Amino acid sequence: MFKLVRLKAKFAMLFYAVSLGAMLIVGWYGYENAKNAYMKAALDLAKGYTSEVSVHIEDVLHLSHSDLNFIANSYAVQRHAYWIDIGEEDKQRQYHQIVADTLRGFVVSYANDFKIRIIDIDGREHIKIRRNLETNLTQISSDNELEDESQRDFFSQTMLLPKGQVFVSSLDLNTEKGKIETPHLPVVRLATPLIGDNKVRYGVVVINVLAESFFKYIRDANNNQQERVFYLIASNGDYLFHPDSEKTFGSLLGHRANFEQDFPTLLSQIKQNKKGVITDANNIISYQAIYPALNNDENYWVLVGVVPISFALKDLLSFEYAFVGLFLFVIVLVFFSSHYFLGNLMRPLEFVTRQLQSL
Amino acid sequence: MPQLLLFAVLCLGFLNVQAEATITPSEVYGQVLLIEKETELVKHHFNYAKQPIAVAEVNANIMPRHVWQKCYMLQKKLVAFRRKHQLDALTPVEIEPVKDMDPRYTWAQTQRILVEIRIIRMLLGISGEAGAALPVEGKVPLDVFNKLSQIEAEWDALTGADFDASYAFGQAMRLNEEVDVILRHLGLFDDAIPPEKNVTAIPANSLTQIFLVLEQLQRLKKLAGLDIADLSAFRKTEQITAYDVFNMICLTLAELQPLKYQIGLRHVVTVPANHYENKTPADVLQLLGYVTNKLVLIQHL
Numbered sequence: 001m002f003k004l005v006r007l008k009a010k011f012a013m014l015f016y017a018v019s020l021g022a023m024l025i026v027g028w029y030g031y032e033n034a035k036n037a038y039m040k041a042a043l044d045l046a047k048g049y050t051s052e053v054s055v056h057i058e059d060v061l062h063l064s065h066s067d068l069n070f071i072a073n074s075y076a077v078q079r080h081a082y083w084i085d086i087g088e089e090d091k092q093r094q095y096h097q098i099v100a101d102t103l104r105g106f107v108v109s110y111a112n113d114f115k116i117r118i119i120d121i122d123g124r125e126h127i128k129i130r131r132n133l134e135t136n137l138t139q140i141s142s143d144n145e146l147e148d149e150s151q152r153d154f155f156s157q158t159m160l161l162p163k164g165q166v167f168v169s170s171l172d173l174n175t176e177k178g179k180i181e182t183p184h185l186p187v188v189r190l191a192t193p194l195i196g197d198n199k200v201r202y203g204v205v206v207i208n209v210l211a212e213s214f215f216k217y218i219r220d221a222n223n224n225q226q227e228r229v230f231y232l233i234a235s236n237g238d239y240l241f242h243p244d245s246e247k248t249f250g251s252l253l254g255h256r257a258n259f260e261q262d263f264p265t266l267l268s269q270i271k272q273n274k275k276g277v278i279t280d281a282n283n284i285i286s287y288q289a290i291y292p293a294l295n296n297d298e299n300y301w302v303l304v305g306v307v308p309i310s311f312a313l314k315d316l317l318s319f320e321y322a323f324v325g326l327f328l329f330v331i332v333l334v335f336f337s338s339h340y341f342l343g344n345l346m347r348p349l350e351f352v353t354r355q356l357q358s359l
Numbered sequence: 360m361p362q363l364l365l366f367a368v369l370c371l372g373f374l375n376v377q378a379e380a381t382i383t384p385s386e387v388y389g390q391v392l393l394i395e396k397e398t399e400l401v402k403h404h405f406n407y408a409k410q411p412i413a414v415a416e417v418n419a420n421i422m423p424r425h426v427w428q429k430c431y432m433l434q435k436k437l438v439a440f441r442r443k444h445q446l447d448a449l450t451p452v453e454i455e456p457v458k459d460m461d462p463r464y465t466w467a468q469t470q471r472i473l474v475e476i477r478i479i480r481m482l483l484g485i486s487g488e489a490g491a492a493l494p495v496e497g498k499v500p501l502d503v504f505n506k507l508s509q510i511e512a513e514w515d516a517l518t519g520a521d522f523d524a525s526y527a528f529g530q531a532m533r534l535n536e537e538v539d540v541i542l543r544h545l546g547l548f549d550d551a552i553p554p555e556k557n558v559t560a561i562p563a564n565s566l567t568q569i570f571l572v573l574e575q576l577q578r579l580k581k582l583a584g585l586d587i588a589d590l591s592a593f594r595k596t597e598q599i600t601a602y603d604v605f606n607m608i609c610l611t612l613a614e615l616q617p618l619k620y621q622i623g624l625r626h627v628v629t630v631p632a633n634h635y636e637n638k639t640p641a642d643v644l645q646l647l648g649y650v651t652n653k654l655v656l657i658q659h660l
Contacts, residue, residue: 075550082553086649087642088532090633198552 008346015338023330027323034319039284042312043277046228046286049221050275050305053230054288056217057303060112061190061292064209065166067110068192072205076102077118081194081202084120096127100140103129107138114174114187115208118194121159121201123150133185147177149206158191158204167191168293171211171232171240171301172252180252186211186240188292215241218303227311231304232290233259237267240301259304270302283308382466387426388498390469391506394433396489397476398513404485405517412512416505419592424460426500428613429507430468432606435526435632436514437475443518446482449475450631456619458585465503515602524601524643527565529632530608531646534572536630537615538653544624547656553649560644565604568647570594573611575654576618582660583621588614604643622660 071077080095103116107129118127125148128141149155158167169189174181191206218230218241232241237260239248247257260267266285269278275288286305293299402408434451442448452471454464479485542549557564577587593607612629619627 078552082649085556086553086646087638088646196552197550198555200555 007349008342011342011345012338015342016334019334020327020331023327027327031316031319031323035313035316038313038316039279039309042284042307042309043279043286045226046284046305046307047277049228049230050286050288050303053217053221053305054290054303057214057232057290060209060214061168061188061290063110064112064190064207065294067106067113068166068190068205068207069164071103071106071116071207072192072194074099074102077194077205078196080118081196082198084126085196085200085202100127100129103127104138104140107131112209112213113207114185114210115206117149117206117208118203119149119155119206120203123152123155124148126203154189154191154206155204158193158206159201161193163193163195165192165295166293168296168299170234170299171292173249174208184245184249184253186215186248190292211240221305226307228305228307231259231306233267233302233304235271235300235302237261263306270304279309282310284312380463382463383498384462384500384503385495385498387462387466387469388503388506389492389495390466390473391503391510392495393489393492394469394472394476395506395510395513397473397480398510398517400487400489401476401480401485401517402513403487404480404483407517412509412516414505414509414512417501417508417592419501420589421499421501421504422460422588423462423465423500424457424613424616425588425610426462426465426503426507427454427460427468428609429504429511430465430472432609433472433507433511433514434468434475436511436518437472437479439526440514440518441479444479444483446479448634453628453631455626455628456616456624458617458620460616462500465500523638524562524565524604524640525635525638526632527562527601527605527608527643528635528638528646530605530612531569531643531650532635533629533632534608534612534615535646535650535653537612537619538650540624540627541619541622542653542656544622545657545660549653549656551649551652551656553645553652556641556645558641560639560641561599562601562604562640562643563599565601565640565643565647566595566599566607568644568651569604569607569611571651572647572654573607573614575651576611576614579654579657579660580614580618583618585617585621590614601640601643604640608647 076095076098080092080099083091083095099118103118107113107116114131114133116129117125120126125141125146128146129138130141131138154167154169161167167190169191171186171188174185174187187208188211189206189208191204193201194203194205195201215232218232221230222228222243229243230241231239234240236251237258238250238252239258242248242257247255250256250258263280263283263285266278266280270276270285270287276286278285278287284307286307288303289300290303291297291300431451431453438448438451452468457464480487539549573590580587590607590610593603593610595603616629619625
C-alpha cells in the first residue's frame with residue numbers, strides 16, 4: 001500500500017512539477033517581457049517628450065536669433081548708427097524715431113520678446129523698448145531710464161564677436177538699475193554685434209527673451225497623469241524651471257535647492273552626454289542638452305524628464321494579479337484533475353495488487 | 360469804333376513794353392565795390408585795420424552760378440557775424456535750380472548783402488554813408504568772384520572766430536540732402552555706406568574728398584549732356600584750411616544745380632544749412648565720403 005501510495009504521489013508530484021513548472025516558466029517569461037515592454041514604453045515616452053520640449057525651446061531661441069540678426073542688419077538701425085558716427089543730430093533723431101517705432105512694433109508682435117535694446121559702443125543703452133507685463137503695452141524708455149551696461153557680459157562678450165554671431169547669456173532674472181526686478185522675471189539675453197556694412201563696430205543689439213515663452217512648453221509637458229516631471233537645469237545644477245518656482249535660481253537667490261541635491265550623483269552622469277536615459281532605483285531619467293548659442297558648446301541647459309519607475313510599471317501589477325489568480329486556478333485544477341486521473345489510473349493497479357497479495 | 364478802341368489799346372500796350380533789364384558783370388562788380396565800402400564802415404566802427412586783407416586771387420572758369428554761390432557764402436559770414444554780436448541768425452536766401460544762372464540773379468544777391476549789412480549797421484548803431492555805386496567797366500564774373508572772396512576775408516576778420524570745420528560740415532549736409540533728393544527722384548535705393556571715420560583727418564583730406572565728389576558730379580553732368588566747369592584752380596596743395604573745404608563744397612553745390620534742373624528737379628530748392636558746432640575735419644571727411652558713395656549709386660539718369 002505504502003509503495004502504491006508513493007507511486008501515486010510520485011505521479012502526482014511529476015504531474016504538478018510539469019504543469020506548474022511550465023506555467024511558472026511561461027509566466028516568468030511573460031512577466032519579464034511585459035516589464036521590459038512597460039519600461040521601454042515609459043522610456044520612449046520620456047525621451048519623446050524630452051525631445052519635443054527641447055525642440056520647442058530651441059525653436060523659440062532660433063527665432064530670436066533670426067530676429068536679432070534681422071534687427072542688427074535692418075536699414076534704419078544701420079543708418080541710425082551711421083548718423084551717430086557722423087555726428088548729425090537731426091538725422092540721428094529721425095532714424096532714432098524710426099528704429100524705436102520698428103522695435104516697438106517688434107515687441108508688440110512677438111510675445112516672446114520682453115525688451116529690445118540698442119547699446120552704443122561705450123556700453124550705454126541708446127534705445128530701449130520694454131514690455132509692461134501687466135498691461136502688455138510696450139514703451140520706449142526715456143533718456144533717464146537708459147542704463148550703462150558696459151560691465152555686463154552680454155555687452156563685453158558680444159563686442160568681441162564677429163558680425164552675425166549671437167551671444168546668449170545665462171538664463172537668469174531680469175534686472176533694472178543693477179538689481180533683480182521683483183516679481184522675479186526669468187529672461188535670457190541674446191545679443192549680436194551691431195556692425196555696419198563698412199565693417200565699423202557701432203555697438204550691440206540685445207533682445208531679452210521671456211523664459212516663460214519656452215517654460216510654457218515644459219509646463220504643458222508636466223501637465224500629465226503619468227507623474228512625469230520635467231525640469232530645466234543649468235550646467236551647475238541650478239533649477240531654471242521647476243514646478244515649484246521657489247526652487248529655481250538657487251545660486252542667484254542664495255538658496256540651496258538644486259538638481260544635485262534632489263537627485264544625488266545624477267548631474268555628473270547627465271553632463272557626460274548630450275542626451276540619453278538613465279535609470280536609478282526609483283526613476284527613469286531622460287535628458288537632453290539644449291544649446292541656446294549655436295556656436296558655444298560651453299553654454300548649455302539640460303532638460304530633464306523624470307518618470308518614477310513605480311508609475312512606469314504600474315500596469316505590470318495587473319499582470320501580476322492576473323498571473324497569480326491564474327496560477328492559483330491552475331493549482332486547484334491540477335490538484336483535482338490529477339486526483340481524479342491518478343485515482344482512475346491507480347484503482348485497477350490497487351485491485352491487481354490486492355489479488356496478488358491474497359494469493 | 361470797336362476796332363479803333365482795340366487799336367488804341369494795342370498802341371498803349373506797345374508803348375508800355377520796355378526792354379528787359381540786362382545786368383553785366385561790371386555792374387555787379389560795381390555793387391560788390393559798394394559792399395566793400397559798407398564793410399569798410401563796419402571795420403572802421405570796430406577799429407579794424409584799414410588795409411584790405413590780402414587774398415590770393417584764383418584764375419578759374421568762374422560762371423555766374425559760382426558768383427551766386429559766393430554771395431551765398433558771404434551771407435553765411437554775415438550770419439556768423441550776427442551770431443557773434445548776439446543777433447538772431449538768418450537763413451541766406453536760396454534759389455530754384457537753373458541750367459544757366461542769369462547774371463541778374465547775382466546782382467540780386469549783392470542787393471541782399473547790401474541790405475543785410477545795412478540792417479546790421481542799424482542794429483549795432485554803425486553810422487556812415489557808403490555812397491552810390493561807381494560805374495565800372497570791363498569786368499568778368501571771375502573779377503566779381505575774387506572781389507567777393509576778399510570781402511569774405513574781411514568779414515572773417517571782423518567776426519574774429521575761425522571759420523572752422525562746422526561750417527564745412529553744414530554745407531556738406533546740404534550736399535548730402537541734395538544727393539538724397541536726386542536718389543529719390545531717380546527711384547534709386549540708397550544703400551550707400553559711409554566710410555570709417557578717419558580721426559586723424561585734416562582739412563587737406565576733406566578737400567581731396569570734395570574733389571572726388573566733384574568728379575562724380577561731373578560724370579553725372581556728362582551723362583546729362585551738361586557743360587563742366589573747370590574748378591581745378593581751387594585744388595590747393597598747401598595751407599589748406601576748413602575755409603577752403605567750405606568754399607569748395609559751396610562751389611560743388613553750385614555745380615549741382617544745373618544737374619537738378621536737367622533731371623526735372625526744377626522747383627526743389629537746396630535746404631538751408633543748419634548750425635553745427637565742434638565738428639572736426641574727420642566728420643567732414645566721413646560725410647563727404649558718404650556723399651561720394653551715394654553718387655556712385657547713380658549710373659544712369
